[in-house]
Amino acid sequence: MKVVKFGGSSLSCAEQVAKVFQIVVSDPERKAVVVSAPGKRDADDTKVTDLLIECAASYLQGKEDNEAFEAIVGRYKSIAEDLQLPGEVVEGIHASLLKLLNSDRSNPEKYMDAVKASGEDNNAKLIAAYFQFKGVEASYVNPKDAGLLVTDEPGNAQPLPETYESLYRLREHAGIVIFPGFFGYNEEGEIVTFSRSGSDITGSILASGMRADVYENFTDVDAVYSVNPNIIRQPKEITEITYREMRELSYAGFSVFHDEALMPAFKAGIPVNVKNTNQPDKSGTMIVKERKLSNGSVIGIASDDGFSSIYVSKYLLNREIGFGRRLLNILEDFHLSFEHMPSGIDDISIILRQHQLSESVEKQIVQRIKEELHADDVKVQRDLALIMMVGEGMRESVGTAARASTALARAGVNIEMINQGSSEVSMMFGVKAGDERKAVQAMYEEFFAGVTV
Numbered sequence: 488m489k490v491v492k493f494g495g496s497s498l499s500c501a502e503q504v505a506k507v508f509q510i511v512v513s514d515p516e517r518k519a520v521v522v523s524a525p526g527k528r529d530a531d532d533t534k535v536t537d538l539l540i541e542c543a544a545s546y547l548q549g550k551e552d553n554e555a556f557e558a559i560v561g562r563y564k565s566i567a568e569d570l571q572l573p574g575e576v577v578e579g580i581h582a583s584l585l586k587l588l589n590s591d592r593s594n595p596e597k598y599m600d601a602v603k604a605s606g607e608d609n610n611a612k613l614i615a616a617y618f619q620f621k622g623v624e625a626s627y628v629n630p631k632d633a634g635l636l637v638t639d640e641p642g643n644a645q646p647l648p649e650t651y652e653s654l655y656r657l658r659e660h661a662g663i664v665i666f667p668g669f670f671g672y673n674e675e676g677e678i679v680t681f682s683r684s685g686s687d688i689t690g691s692i693l694a695s696g697m698r699a700d701v702y703e704n705f706t707d708v709d710a711v712y713s714v715n716p717n718i719i720r721q722p723k724e725i726t727e728i729t730y731r732e733m734r735e736l737s738y739a740g741f742s743v744f745h746d747e748a749l750m751p752a753f754k755a756g757i758p759v760n761v762k763n764t765n766q767p768d769k770s771g772t773m774i775v776k777e778r779k780l781s782n783g784s785v786i787g788i789a790s791d792d793g794f795s796s797i798y799v800s801k802y803l804l805n806r807e808i809g810f811g812r813r814l815l816n817i818l819e820d821f822h823l824s825f826e827h828m829p830s831g832i833d834d835i836s837i838i839l840r841q842h843q844l845s846e847s848v849e850k851q852i853v854q855r856i857k858e859e860l861h862a863d864d865v866k867v868q869r870d871l872a873l874i875m876m877v878g879e880g881m882r883e884s885v886g887t888a889a890r891a892s893t894a895l896a897r898a899g900v901n902i903e904m905i906n907q908g909s910s911e912v913s914m915m916f917g918v919k920a921g922d923e924r925k926a927v928q929a930m931y932e933e934f935f936a937g938v939t940v
């Protein structure tokens with residue numbers, strides 16, 4: 488039995504929905520279908536989720552954003568009309584969205600989450616109607632009825648453990664399950680969404696709960712590539728990758744699959760198959776527990792920008808017990824999370840996502856580090872990019888870091904910092920954001936020219 492997820496790009500218009508239908512019915516093992524909200528039809532288009540956020544934000548300010556509202560309903564309308572579905576499908580979506588937008592706004596975060604979630608909820612209803620219209624036994628299943636319980640963290644939910652047991656019952660559901668991605672319900676019965684792109688997480692939870700043999704994740708590329716295809720044209724495809732490698736790469740910038748979607752499948756031992764809705768016969772990428780370590784030490788290179796580093800230096804820092812704890816306590820007081828913490832004898836750097844560090848927060852933190860920790864020097868460097876090189880094979884091969892730094896030097900990229908993950912499957916290079924593409928291209932050339940991954 489398979490659980491399949493289709494991303495927004497696979498559901499952006501009627502033509503794509505028709506492909507989804509063909510894919511699902513072509514394999515009787517495809518029992519549950521998780522859907523996202525309609526995504527971009529082309530590069531300049533806007534995702535329905537982004538339109539919903541814009542619309543909810545206006546309503547929260549007491550303004551009715553009719554333009555965004557019409558654009559949202561228009562997206563469903565054009566899909567439904569092109570699929571020749573009866574008018575009541577869109578009438579239902581129109582009425583329920585209007586009611587939702589005018590509902591209680593006393594808790595803005597909860598209101599925003601409910602509006603965001605409607606993107607996938609309405610799409611699941613539309614797609615279920617299409618399957619029925621085509622004579623296939625299929626029905627929409629609401630996550631509350633199915634028991635998809637999550638933590639009460641708006642826009643950042645986590646599944647609760649009891650969820651998995653409840654979802655097992657879906658195996659007995661008559662016909663195909665059409666399930667909206669991206670959200671669940673907290674214990675009070677309120678909607679809470681996962682982080683952005685979180686329909687991947689729903690698919691993984693469902694696959695785990697239903698104890699599927701495989702979780703197929705359909706998107707708009709033939710495979711997970713060894714590097715972002717927006718940086719290198721037609722990069723090498725990855726045929727097999729471990730959960731751990733994929734999680735590192737997803738977190739570091741491979742937006743094709745959500746990093747938090749790996750754990751539920753991993754724990755249940757369910758392989759994830761990333762496939763292309765437009766080329767469904769291609770085998771895609773398998774994400775598995777173990778793989779043969781062949782074809783080089785590095786499997787992928789991911790990158791992301793928008794990082795800052797707080798550099799702290801103090802003579803004899805190595806002998807000062809509790810220095811690290813006190814430094815991190817200061818960050819905790821400002822509710823900041825950090826990504827990496829490379830250190831030396833007399834210095835330590837903390838790398839964190841820049842959006843957390845406003846100028847005023849930066850000023851206060853620097854002052855506290857100087858005053859409370861008596862640091863000799865504290866410097867903040869903004870606009871950094873992190874390049875993450877990942878591969879289980881790195882543990883066993885000598886000289887990988889040297890090859891990467893030589894490649895960067897050849898490309899004229901200055902390395903601001905290096906950090907190796909403790910598991911030895913990842914290595915991070917911090918560079919100036921302006922050097923990100925050049926750095927990735929140089930490292931790709933070094934590790935992938937002529938290699939079949």
Ligand SMILES: Nc1ncnc2c1ncn2[C@@H]1O[C@H](COP(=O)(O)OP(=O)(O)O)[C@@H](O)[C@H]1O
Nearest residue numbers: 494495496706707708711712714715741742743
């Ligand atoms: N390493 C990678 N391999 C494949 N795609 C990648 C990679 N890194 C980034 N991407 C991007 O991820 C996109 C697919 O993710 P996304 O747009 O979220 O799809 P969906 O709409 O199916 O959820 C691809 O079109 C590609 O631009």
Ligand SMILES: N[C@@H](CC(=O)OP(=O)(O)O)C(=O)O
Nearest residue numbers: 494495523536683684685686
């Ligand atoms: N629609 C939501 C959830 C999601 O997973 O979408 P997509 O499959 O298009 O990445 C978002 O845009 O965040």
